[in-house]
Amino acid sequence: MEVAGRAREIGMIGKWLDSGTSGPWMAVLSGDVGIGKSTIWSTALEVAAGRSYQVLSCRSDESETGLAYAGLGDLVNGVEGSAAVRGLREPLRRALATALWWEQPEGEPPSRRAVAMAVLDLVRRLSAERPVLIALDDLQWLDSATEVVLAFVLRRLTVEPVKLLATLRTGPDGDAWPALARVLPAERVTRWEAGPLSPDALAAVVEGRYGTALTRPLLRRLHEACGGNPLFGLEMARAWAERSDPAAAMSLPESLRHRLRQRVSALSPAAAEAALLVACASRPTIGLVETVTGGLEGLAETTSEWLVSLDGEVPRFRNPLFGVAVLEVAGPLRRRDMHVRLARVVDDPEERARHLAATAGEPDAEVADTLDDAATLAATRGAPLVAGEMAMHAARLTPSGQADIGLRRQLAAAAHLISGGDGTRARALLEDALRRCPPGPGRAEVFFLLGRAIFNSGDIAGSIVPLQWGRAEIAGHPELLVPITASLTYFCMHLGDLAAALGHARELLTLAEGTGDRATRDDAVIVLATLEFMCNASAPVGLPVPARARDRDRAPLVALHMYGYLCRCLGDLPAAKAAFATLRAAVAETGTEASAEWGMVWAAEVECLAGDLKAAARYADLAAHAVQETGVPSSAALFAEALVLSLRGELDRARRLAGEGLSVAHASGHRTAALTVRALLGFIDLSGDDPMAAVLHLDAADQMSSSLGAVLEVVCPTAGADHVEALVLVGRYDQAAERAERMQRAVRAIDQPLARGLAGRARGVLLTATGSPKRGVAELEAAAAEFSTAGMPFELARTLLALGRSQNRLRRREAARRSMERAGRIFTELGAEGWAERAVLRSRLSTPNKLTVSEAPVVALAAEGRTNQEIADELAIGVKTVESHLSSAYRKLGVRSRTELVVRLTADRRGAGQD
The missing domain is CATH 1.20.58 (Methane Monooxygenase Hydroxylase; Chain G, domain 1)
Structure with a gap:
C-alpha cells in the first residue's frame, strides 16, 4: 500500500523490521494530532505481515483508558483458539481467558501477575513460530492494565524476535515519553517524528479523498493554512469546496472549530494575549512579545501548552490553524486593539502598513497611502504577490472621492499578481476595472494587463485579443504602445503565427525609434532580428546586447528572453549562457519566476549543448518551479x-x-x-x-x-541531423539526401559552427550509408572539428560515434576503435550513460579479437536490434553475407541467438568495466 508523501517513514519502518532479530526492540512514531501517524502505522502492519510477522495490534481510544485489559483484548483477538493459547499451562490459560472474558469467571478474578505471565508465555510461543510485532496505535490512551502487562513481558524477553511499534501523540494530550517506552534500554528504542506533508503529497491526499485536483495557487494556500497536516488539510479542502469563493478569507471549518477553540479558550489571559500577538504579527519575536505585552509569562504558557514553538528568537504556531483559532476566539475588537499596539512599535514599513490596514474598517486615505508605499517596497524587494495583496488593500481603502487613484492601485495590484503567477485574482481585478474604466489610455492599460494575465494562465490564443483591443483604444502614446506591441510579438511567436509576430516586430522597431530611447530601440532590434532568423535563417550581424528590464511591468523581459533564444539558435553558447544568467538573476530579484518558464527551458537546452547536464537540470527545476x-x-x-x-x-x-x-x-x-x-x-x-x-x-x-x-x-x-540519420536507418535515402541538402542551404545562410557541424554529420552519415564511406569520413572529421571548437561535447561524441562506423566501413579498425573509445569517454564524463554504453559496445566490437574485421560491424549492428536486411543495407553487403558472418560470430562467441548475443556482450562490457 502506497501512502502519499510517507515513503521515507514507511521505508524507515521497513528497515527497522528487517534489523535486530534477536530480543525485544521498540519503535515509537510521534507527531501532532491529525499528522497521519495512524495511516503510517496501518501501512506498517501490512509491511510487517508481508515480512511474515505475527502481528498483534490494538487501537486505543481516550474513552477506553479506564477499561482494564481493553488493549490486551484487541492484541490477542483472533488467537484465542490457536495452538499457542491451547499450549499454555492451564492456570495461565484460565487466568488469561477469565481476564479477557473468553470464559465465565469462577471465584476471585485472576491476579494481574498471572495475566502478565500468561501473556509472556503466549508471546514466547508465538515468536517460536515466526517474529512477533506488537503494534499499539495512540499509546497515550492505552489502558494502564494492558500497559503494566506489556512492560512485564518486555522486561523478561531475552532472545525472542519480538518488536513493539507504537504511535504517540505529542502535545499536552499525550505523554512525551510514556513509562512503557522506558522499559527497554535506550539502544533498543527507536523514535521517529511524523512531519507535515509536502504540498504535492497533500494534493494527492485531497484528490484521493474527494477526487478534486487543486490548482497550484489554491494548493499553496491550503498547505500554508493547514501546515501540511493531512487531517486539517482534508477538512479545510472540504469546507472550501462547500463555499462559493475559496479565495475568500480563511476561517475554521465546523469540524475543527470546537477542537481548536477549546484548546485556545483554556489559556490564561496573559497567554491568550501572547498568542494573539503571534497570530497578528507578520514577524513575531520574543522581544516584540515582551515589548507589547510587558512580559514573557504568557508566551511560556503557550509553549508548555503545545500551541507555540520557538525557532530561535521567533515564536511560531505548531500548526497555522491554531493561529486562526486564536483570532476567532479573540474577536474583532481585541484583534483591532492588538494591530493598533503593533503598528505603534514595529519599524518595518510593510508590517506597519499591514497592521494599519487591519485597523481600518472604512476607506482611509492615509492608511491607503501607507499601503501603497509598502506595496512599492515589496515589489522592489522581489515579492510581487505580497505587493499585489498590499496594493489590493490600498485600492479597497482608497476613498470614493479618489476614484482615479483607486483604479491605478487596482491595476498595480493586478500587475504584481501577474508577475507573481496569480493570474486568477489578477483577471478578476481587471475585469472589474473594465466595467469602471472609460475609453482611452486607462482602458488600454487594462487590456494590456488582461492579455498578460490570460497568457500566463495558459491560453495563448486568448491572450492576443485583449492586446489588440488595447491597441484600438490608444494612439500616439508610445509609452504604452511599445509594451503592448512587444507582448503581441512575443505571444504570436509562441502561438506559432510567425507572420503576425514579424509584422508586430517591425512595427515595434518603428515605435521604438520614435521614442528616441536607445535601449528601447536596441530591444526592438533584437526582437525583430530573432523573428527574421526564425523565418528565413538570415543570421544577424552586430546585434546589441539587451539591457536589464527597466520597467518589469511594462517590459516583462521580452528582449532578454528573445536575445537568449537567438543565441541558442545560433549556437553561440557563451552569449546564450550570459543572457540566461542575466535573465535568471532578473527574475529572482523581481520575483517574476512564474513568467520565465520558457527562458529557463532555453537555458537548459544551452547547457545540454555545452555538456553540463547538472546545470541543465537546475534550469529544468526552475522551469518546473515556475x-x-x-x-x-x-x-x-x-x-x-x-x-x-x-x-x-x-x-x-x-x-x-x-x-x-x-x-x-x-x-x-x-x-x-x-x-x-x-x-x-x-x-x-x-x-x-x-x-x-x-x-x-x-x-x-x-x-x-x-x-x-x-x-x-x-x-x-x-532536428535536421536527427532526421537525416533516422531516414538513413530506415533506408529512405532519397528523402535523406533532400533533407541534407536543405540543411546545407541553411548552413550557407547561418554559417555558424553548430549549423556547420550538424550539416556535416548528416552528410557524413548519408554518404557512408550510400557507398561513399571515404567522403563520409572526411565530412564527419570536419564536423567533429566544428563541435570541438564550439565547445559542444555531446554533439562531438555523437559525431565521433558516426565517424567510427564510417572508419569501420573503410577497414580502418584501429582508427574506428579510437574514435569510439573517445566518444565513450565523453559520454561518460557528461553522464550520458545510454550513449556511453553504445559507444563502449561498438568500440569492443571494433577490435579484432575473436571476430574478423568483417564480422565485427555485423555483430555490432545485430546487437543494436537491426534486421539482417538493415545490416546489409548499411554495410553495403548481401543478406546472405550477413547471415554467414553472424553464424561464424555465434560459434566464436558461444551463443545461439541474438538475445544470447546481447547478454554475452553486456556481460563482457561489465567485465571490462570491473577490470
Whole structure:
C-alpha cells in the first residue's frame, strides 16, 4: 500500500523490521494530532505481515483508558483458539481467558501477575513460530492494565524476535515519553517524528479523498493554512469546496472549530494575549512579545501548552490553524486593539502598513497611502504577490472621492499578481476595472494587463485579443504602445503565427525609434532580428546586447528572453549562457519566476549543448518551479525534464514526459512548443534505436515548421541531423539526401559552427550509408572539428560515434576503435550513460579479437536490434553475407541467438568495466 508523501517513514519502518532479530526492540512514531501517524502505522502492519510477522495490534481510544485489559483484548483477538493459547499451562490459560472474558469467571478474578505471565508465555510461543510485532496505535490512551502487562513481558524477553511499534501523540494530550517506552534500554528504542506533508503529497491526499485536483495557487494556500497536516488539510479542502469563493478569507471549518477553540479558550489571559500577538504579527519575536505585552509569562504558557514553538528568537504556531483559532476566539475588537499596539512599535514599513490596514474598517486615505508605499517596497524587494495583496488593500481603502487613484492601485495590484503567477485574482481585478474604466489610455492599460494575465494562465490564443483591443483604444502614446506591441510579438511567436509576430516586430522597431530611447530601440532590434532568423535563417550581424528590464511591468523581459533564444539558435553558447544568467538573476530579484518558464527551458537546452547536464537540470527545476507557482499545465517544464533525461539515457521517462508536454502544447495552442517537443520525441526514439518512430515524429516536426513559416534548423537546431540519420536507418535515402541538402542551404545562410557541424554529420552519415564511406569520413572529421571548437561535447561524441562506423566501413579498425573509445569517454564524463554504453559496445566490437574485421560491424549492428536486411543495407553487403558472418560470430562467441548475443556482450562490457 502506497501512502502519499510517507515513503521515507514507511521505508524507515521497513528497515527497522528487517534489523535486530534477536530480543525485544521498540519503535515509537510521534507527531501532532491529525499528522497521519495512524495511516503510517496501518501501512506498517501490512509491511510487517508481508515480512511474515505475527502481528498483534490494538487501537486505543481516550474513552477506553479506564477499561482494564481493553488493549490486551484487541492484541490477542483472533488467537484465542490457536495452538499457542491451547499450549499454555492451564492456570495461565484460565487466568488469561477469565481476564479477557473468553470464559465465565469462577471465584476471585485472576491476579494481574498471572495475566502478565500468561501473556509472556503466549508471546514466547508465538515468536517460536515466526517474529512477533506488537503494534499499539495512540499509546497515550492505552489502558494502564494492558500497559503494566506489556512492560512485564518486555522486561523478561531475552532472545525472542519480538518488536513493539507504537504511535504517540505529542502535545499536552499525550505523554512525551510514556513509562512503557522506558522499559527497554535506550539502544533498543527507536523514535521517529511524523512531519507535515509536502504540498504535492497533500494534493494527492485531497484528490484521493474527494477526487478534486487543486490548482497550484489554491494548493499553496491550503498547505500554508493547514501546515501540511493531512487531517486539517482534508477538512479545510472540504469546507472550501462547500463555499462559493475559496479565495475568500480563511476561517475554521465546523469540524475543527470546537477542537481548536477549546484548546485556545483554556489559556490564561496573559497567554491568550501572547498568542494573539503571534497570530497578528507578520514577524513575531520574543522581544516584540515582551515589548507589547510587558512580559514573557504568557508566551511560556503557550509553549508548555503545545500551541507555540520557538525557532530561535521567533515564536511560531505548531500548526497555522491554531493561529486562526486564536483570532476567532479573540474577536474583532481585541484583534483591532492588538494591530493598533503593533503598528505603534514595529519599524518595518510593510508590517506597519499591514497592521494599519487591519485597523481600518472604512476607506482611509492615509492608511491607503501607507499601503501603497509598502506595496512599492515589496515589489522592489522581489515579492510581487505580497505587493499585489498590499496594493489590493490600498485600492479597497482608497476613498470614493479618489476614484482615479483607486483604479491605478487596482491595476498595480493586478500587475504584481501577474508577475507573481496569480493570474486568477489578477483577471478578476481587471475585469472589474473594465466595467469602471472609460475609453482611452486607462482602458488600454487594462487590456494590456488582461492579455498578460490570460497568457500566463495558459491560453495563448486568448491572450492576443485583449492586446489588440488595447491597441484600438490608444494612439500616439508610445509609452504604452511599445509594451503592448512587444507582448503581441512575443505571444504570436509562441502561438506559432510567425507572420503576425514579424509584422508586430517591425512595427515595434518603428515605435521604438520614435521614442528616441536607445535601449528601447536596441530591444526592438533584437526582437525583430530573432523573428527574421526564425523565418528565413538570415543570421544577424552586430546585434546589441539587451539591457536589464527597466520597467518589469511594462517590459516583462521580452528582449532578454528573445536575445537568449537567438543565441541558442545560433549556437553561440557563451552569449546564450550570459543572457540566461542575466535573465535568471532578473527574475529572482523581481520575483517574476512564474513568467520565465520558457527562458529557463532555453537555458537548459544551452547547457545540454555545452555538456553540463547538472546545470541543465537546475534550469529544468526552475522551469518546473515556475509552473508550480502558476498552477497552469505547461509543456515547458515537461520538455526541459524530458530533454535532460533523454541525454542521460532514461528514455522511457523522457518519452512519457515529452508525450505529456505535446498534449499540453496542443491543448493550450502553443504551436511552437508543440514543434519543439515533437522534435525531442524524434531524438528520444532515435536514441532508443527505433528509427521508424523517430522518422514519424521528425516528419511531423518538418511539416509543422513549414506550416508555421519557420526554418526547422533554426527553431530546433539538431532536428535536421536527427532526421537525416533516422531516414538513413530506415533506408529512405532519397528523402535523406533532400533533407541534407536543405540543411546545407541553411548552413550557407547561418554559417555558424553548430549549423556547420550538424550539416556535416548528416552528410557524413548519408554518404557512408550510400557507398561513399571515404567522403563520409572526411565530412564527419570536419564536423567533429566544428563541435570541438564550439565547445559542444555531446554533439562531438555523437559525431565521433558516426565517424567510427564510417572508419569501420573503410577497414580502418584501429582508427574506428579510437574514435569510439573517445566518444565513450565523453559520454561518460557528461553522464550520458545510454550513449556511453553504445559507444563502449561498438568500440569492443571494433577490435579484432575473436571476430574478423568483417564480422565485427555485423555483430555490432545485430546487437543494436537491426534486421539482417538493415545490416546489409548499411554495410553495403548481401543478406546472405550477413547471415554467414553472424553464424561464424555465434560459434566464436558461444551463443545461439541474438538475445544470447546481447547478454554475452553486456556481460563482457561489465567485465571490462570491473577490470
